[in-house]
Amino acid sequence: MKSEINSLEEYKREYEKSITAPEEFWAEKANNFVWRKKFGKVLEWNFDEPLNRWFIGGKLNITENCLDRHLEKKGDKTAFIWEPNNPTEKTINISYNELHKRVCRFANVLLNNGVKKGDRVCMYLPMIPELPVAMLACARIGAIHSVVYAGFSSGSLSTRILDTKAEIVITSDGAYRGSKTIPMKAIADEALLSCPNVKKVIVVKRTAENIKLNAGKDVWWHEEENKVNDTCQAAEMDAENILFVLYTSGSTGKPKGIAHSCASYMVYADYTFRNVFHCSQNDVYWCTADIGWITGHSYLVYGPLLSGITSVMFEGIPTFPDAGRWWEIVDKNKVNIFYTSPTAIRTLEALGSDPIKKYSLSSLKLLGTVGEPINSSAWEWYHKNIGKEKCFIVDTWWQTETGGIVISPLLNVSEQKPGYAMLPLPGIQLVIANAKGEEQKGNDVEGILCIKFPWPGMLRTVYGDHERCKKTYFSDFKGLYFSGDGCKRDKDGDYRITGRVDDVIKVSGHLLGTAEIENAINQHLAVVESAVVGYPHEIKGSAIGAFVATFKVPENSEKLKQEIIEQVGKAVGPIAKPEKLFFVHELPKTRSGKIVRRILKKILEGETENFGDISTLIDPFVIKELVKVVSSEKKFAKIGL
Numbered sequence: 001m002k003s004e005i006n007s008l009e010e011y012k013r014e015y016e017k018s019i020t021a022p023e024e025f026w027a028e029k030a031n032n033f034v035w036r037k038k039f040g041k042v043l044e045w046n047f048d049e050p051l052n053r054w055f056i057g058g059k060l061n062i063t064e065n066c067l068d069r070h071l072e073k074k075g076d077k078t079a080f081i082w083e084p085n086n087p088t089e090k091t092i093n094i095s096y097n098e099l100h101k102r103v104c105r106f107a108n109v110l111l112n113n114g115v116k117k118g119d120r121v122c123m124y125l126p127m128i129p130e131l132p133v134a135m136l137a138c139a140r141i142g143a144i145h146s147v148v149y150a151g152f153s154s155g156s157l158s159t160r161i162l163d164t165k166a167e168i169v170i171t172s173d174g175a176y177r178g179s180k181t182i183p184m185k186a187i188a189d190e191a192l193l194s195c196p197n198v199k200k201v202i203v204v205k206r207t208a209e210n211i212k213l214n215a216g217k218d219v220w221w222h223e224e225e226n227k228v229n230d231t232c233q234a235a236e237m238d239a240e241n242i243l244f245v246l247y248t249s250g251s252t253g254k255p256k257g258i259a260h261s262c263a264s265y266m267v268y269a270d271y272t273f274r275n276v277f278h279c280s281q282n283d284v285y286w287c288t289a290d291i292g293w294i295t296g297h298s299y300l301v302y303g304p305l306l307s308g309i310t311s312v313m314f315e316g317i318p319t320f321p322d323a324g325r326w327w328e329i330v331d332k333n334k335v336n337i338f339y340t341s342p343t344a345i346r347t348l349e350a351l352g353s354d355p356i357k358k359y360s361l362s363s364l365k366l367l368g369t370v371g372e373p374i375n376s377s378a379w380e381w382y383h384k385n386i387g388k389e390k391c392f393i394v395d396t397w398w399q400t401e402t403g404g405i406v407i408s409p410l411l412n413v414s415e416q417k418p419g420y421a422m423l424p425l426p427g428i429q430l431v432i433a434n435a436k437g438e439e440q441k442g443n444d445v446e447g448i449l450c451i452k453f454p455w456p457g458m459l460r461t462v463y464g465d466h467e468r469c470k471k472t473y474f475s476d477f478k479g480l481y482f483s484g485d486g487c488k489r490d491k492d493g494d495y496r497i498t499g500r501v502d503d504v505i506k507v508s509g510h511l512l513g514t515a516e517i518e519n520a521i522n523q524h525l526a527v528v529e530s531a532v533v534g535y536p537h538e539i540k541g542s543a544i545g546a547f548v549a550t551f552k553v554p555e556n557s558e559k560l561k562q563e564i565i566e567q568v569g570k571a572v573g574p575i576a577k578p579e580k581l582f583f584v585h586e587l588p589k590t591r592s593g594k595i596v597r598r599i600l601k602k603i604l605e606g607e608t609e610n611f612g613d614i615s616t617l618i619d620p621f622v623i624k625e626l627v628k629v630v631s632s633e634k635k636f637a638k639i640g641l
Ligand code: PRX
Pocket: 248, 294, 295, 369, 370, 371, 372, 373, 374, 395, 396, 397, 398, 399, 400, 401, 421, 483, 484, 485, 497, 499, 500, 592
């Protein structure tokens, strides 16, 4: 189905209807899917428990909507173009017919191994076709998939397996990542030492390295497939059954298993995919996110398949064998729509424009970003070097908890403002609240981003801990979903995300968004990226500390510091000037690219050892450098204030 929103008038019409008659609005969208049994009431909700149920009484199977219904007309169409880590290895094209068969066959493998409706199946796999096949196979038989990002450590994996009480784990012997090989099975084995609940491990052969197969427990994927056929009747699922659980970091350090249900997640992933990305049936779409994150779930697997689109799935990293790899893939497959993250853009920006020069990138029509605020210099770089100033950029704001995109610029509807997520999608009733939870009406206001009415992609619960769901998202402000992000609605009514609320710093009574200050710092030509945190200050309450990564070691660091500080003063205001500024090689980041400001804050507060759970960091050794830099800076002079 095509997008409904192709002009400002259409946006206004859709939005208006979604607010005045939400049940009718979403029922219309839901009617475009294959249902085994039609739903009755569209929505039941309250934000106190919280309770959020959609398409009540409806029965369906999401895989019939992702696969079966396309087979008659588009069975031979490519669903996935799989690009391997190493460009000398063969690209694999998987048609909708083939994908259907592979999903059915693996669904039979799961059944054969005792998996039943409602069971949790944990996947710890690299970006290989077996990952979406396994997810869809779970959905086919009504099992709940829980994908754990392949870059996580054994400790993070076991925490997640234990939390879902999964009895079956799917992994691979190894994984290719750039020039490295990751021993997936060995890491999983280590995790499983503390997971006695796991009865079966299905292993995909990818790197063919030597691994240990535990007799009676570990089986090869390909051998299991030989035991079954490729016909599998889809299980009839209740609209409200859980489709998947996906973990996201929480402020307490224990990850939260965000649960999404079958029907309304499907309706929302589909609606947002179509209206934000505007893929036409012959387009090739590429979302670079790892399937271990929500972006990969909604916009690499479910969204594109529901639309019957051809997508690229890439196993490797953007800088292997060189920094032109992504652009080689774009040209080779004539990718039209490209969706990535600001961190990736900044990484490539830092490597300069030479790697791009030999590629035309002329197939690209629309670009997207997600996951963190995009600073204007990265936005401009993306726009100019990748989009050649002709591609519309969608800066999409959403969360694991929202299931799909919630705020985004829309093609032919909104103008482009770098760093702005712009408009709420239909169905989304945004509220900007002050610290007391009071709605800030009108334009030119700033505060905490909340949502006051349910939307179909909304989380159902935190798996196994509904109280935590209530406490985290529905307790700060009565009657509102609390996103945890700061937000500004400008004088034109457009939205800009200013960063996590916990990243908002109150300096001398003024609220300052870390994203805003970082944006100003990053505009300096010498800067790759930066992270700003607040730390306690005797007089001002909080002061600002900045950690700045530069393209090369500064020749005159004092001069550069002054320049950057002045730039912040100019861009945001004198109050926003960092009190402390440190040049560092790297910032502490999670594998999904988020800067862990909590650690920077602690370092600035004088902590040298206890940083809580650091298992999600790409490189925990970065902390050592940061501690050293900060503690050697005791004599740091006050600058510019
Ligand atoms: O702070 C916001 C940031 O990412 C958070 C959600 O993270 P996660 O659940 O991992 O999902 C990421 C992918 C959807 C948000 O609370 N975030 C996401 N998109 C944007 C963003 N911040 C600014 N601009 C965005 N476009």
